[in-house]
Amino acid sequence: MFRAIAISLSVLILGTATAGYLYYRHLNNNIRSSGRSGGESGVKKADPNAMGQTPLNILLIGSDSRNSAANVKLGGSRDSVGDKPRADVQMLLHISADRKSSSLVSIPRDTIVKIPECKDDETGQSYAETVDKPINESLQRGGPGCTLTTWENLTGVYIDHWVMIDFAGVVAMADAIGGVDVCVKTGVWDRSTRMVRGGSGLKLPAGTSTVKGEDALKWLRTRHAFGNDQNRAKAQHMYMNSMLRTLKKQNAWSDAGRLMNLAETATKALQVSDEIGSVKKLYDLSMQLKNVPINRITMTTIPTAEWSQDKDRLVPIEKSADQMWQMLRDDVAFDKNGKPKAKASASAKPAGPPAAAPGTLDLTVVNGTGLGQAPRDGRASEIAQVLNGKGFDLAKASRTAEPRKETVVHYAQEDSDQGKADAASVAKALGLPETAVKADPKAGGLTLVVGADWRDGTVYEAPKAAEAGDLPEGADDLNAADEGTCMDVYSVYRWDGGKS
Template sequence: MSLTPQAADATTGSGGNGGEGSGGGKKTARRRRRRVLRWSATVLAVVILGTAGAGYLYYQHLNGNIRKGKRSSADDSKARRTAPNAAGQTPLNILLIGSDSRNSDENVKLGGSRDHRGDPPLADVQMLIHLSADRENAAMVSIPRDTRVDIPKCTDPDTGKVYPATNDIINVSLARGGAGCTLATWENLTGVYIDHWMTIDFSGVVRMGNAVGGVDVCVKQNVWDRPTASVPGGSGLKMREGTHKVKGEQALQWLRTRHAWGSDLMRARAQHMYLNSMMRTLRKQNVFTDTGRLMDLAEAATKSLKVSEEIGTVKKLYDLGMQMKSVPSDRITSLTMPNVPDPQNGNHVVPDKDSAAKVWRMLQEDVPFDKNGKGKKKKKDDKPTKEPSLDPARLGVLVQNATSTTTEAPVPQRARAIGQALVAKGYPRAAADTSQTLSKKKTVVRYPSADLEGDAQAVAKALNLPMSRVKKSTDVTGVTVVVGADWRTGTSYPEDLKAGDLPEGSDAVNGSDTTKCMDVYDVYRW
């Protein structure tokens, strides 16, 4: 019979003679203790290795769940990456696409008509998630599905079929080369470089809603999104006024409801409210100490998503999630692209040119959509101005093209365009320098000596450049405009953008706002 160390001590201690008997018993006990420790260590090692093996197999299982695709289906792109900030950080842009695919029994059951089974999926929900370079703020920007845009030439990565460029509503882009074509369409419309895409279908939304455990949403009146005598269809959403926790199929109904909110634009607002609420819910849940919840979320997420191939592993998706989770709720802003009715079709919309362009520029330049940051305020451009020494008609101005960057070719004829703009503003001797093409991040006006400082400032004012961009330089012999990579289009330098200065019509919602409730169109109240 095997003895425990404690039993061995008791047996050897009762030998009577002390001396040798006692010493031998202690040695035996030590040997047995060592055997027990070795046995325990061996068992522990087996357990650790077994667990690690199971963990590795589960990790591989989750990776196997993830479907992947090519990032872009188009060869040309009008987008450029945002320059790194002072710390070398760059923003991260991810396009989230909700597909209406009915190519499975589950999706047909959740999404409606069997007549559409087998049809190419449409991108009914499209939302750009922008994480700032410093990861301190985020934005979610939706484009309504019925927005008419230019869709570039795309090649389906699975079939090799080539789709010619066209002008159509944006949700058909998914059927013309997959998510990569939708991404290319967004890039050409916005000028924003998009790093990755993710798609999710009807059944995926249900799985994710169940795994999270429900998300709080709110309506001002009782709502029932059902067919009416004049409008067929409807999501089936039915709930009483107030705040409710929705999950599974009801979560999908909330996200698909359009008629009861009055328009597709209001559906985007409801989707923003849902996602903001989900982020607040996840932030409150400590899923990393709840193995069951964590595994449910991991299974749901990996089975529900198809992603661009660069982020097609559990680790990369986890890292993305943690970056998003680190942004405080009050630094997340959701909005819908400013738009106006399409003059060609009253059922469609087009971007509101100036307002939409401002949103795209804020994304390109990584300007926060909220005013809740604690960063340093920019200094006022209070450099004193001097009187010009020459009449503008007598001043020679040289314009140089410095729009080239390490990733982009120079803008053709850029110096000529700005020179012509100066001519139109009363500087007939302005001319383009065709001898060289430079590379400079920011546009500046240089002058060689103090007597021309006032003239250089007047030129800067004519081009809408701040006085801080006027620099004395021994590299020039006269007033010289160096057009940098920050001014690749237009003939009037764009105004500085301010955090939170969003255009009207963007319908912005802050992620920390829990007071918002959807207003129900009276036909769908009960």
């Protein structure tokens, strides 16, 4: 979807003089936008790399809105006309800091999560925090900004922007892009059965078919025939990867007439977060997306299991999900097709002042274990007692909480080298890495924040550094260069192509 947007908006290069300005203004007037975030997550943007670059994270949302005649026609039931839409499709697109790889993660719509306190940017209505709710309901409780905040709480990943599209928008974009090849192992007809009502209406023969417009929407919405929501996500990834390959082969950037059509369609079909709510901003964004090689684009689905309270709902498999979120936070590619990163050579460090005696250090311990989940009760007191036992007699637990993904020892910036030495002695006593020691201009003294990476135990165990392509079982990864992938069809929905 984003390469299509990028191609669409590059038409602005062609605009010159009065006609170009008027068309630019026309496209700007098409764009709908609202606030980036609907609540507070405490997640901070990643630090820049040595080249001053940071990763780019964009939340892609497909809404199931039926609040227009076109959407009712395409989306089925009229019973939900007037209801607040849900986030039927949710994908997090991660572009690496060096813009050389792209990773995408889908979450099935019925995955159970905590939805934070949110405020709808368009209506001003506030919503209290709620737990054990399907993630698709986040859109109803504060708009796309709340869906973004829900994702930040869940993943610990800072999300720069969101982009949302509805059924009619998908059809319009699919028509503008043109035919995209998809494949099924057997013929498929996603229809009502005696056991299950509904279905997308998708009807294709075995093998490869070219879909566009409403057929493309049917492919993207098919769930029953493909077995479940996880497989529906895989089919969506297959379509998106095929679309990227198609646009790449067509060299669509050079076709001025097609670019204008795509730009017109994209600006009408999409709703975006405010900070990218102009053609120029979207164009600048597109320039960062267009050059990622096809074989460096990998799409995945978060591994899930049945929820114990309802077999029709899902929960993330915590260890597997954490592994994938950590890869995104650390900007580790989901594919193995990049060049190995050169290891930094060790350099001699200038000697600083010695740390003060442990028993003289005034140290505050803060519970930061509540990022994306309930905090671990009493965690600050536990670690304060550990420090007391190691001679840090003045270490005490704070009653405040500061959710944070990783454990860190802050020292006041004005304390300079002495503060750093004192903080390093705390880190060493607990087995924390040197990278856990950080200056903080807001810190009034030494502060240990026990993060979500250390919820249990009295000895810190550094997480294993993830390697490129090291995805957990069940991630269902699909690289955009893989052209031979076909969807399995659940037996009830197999179709013989009208031969019988």
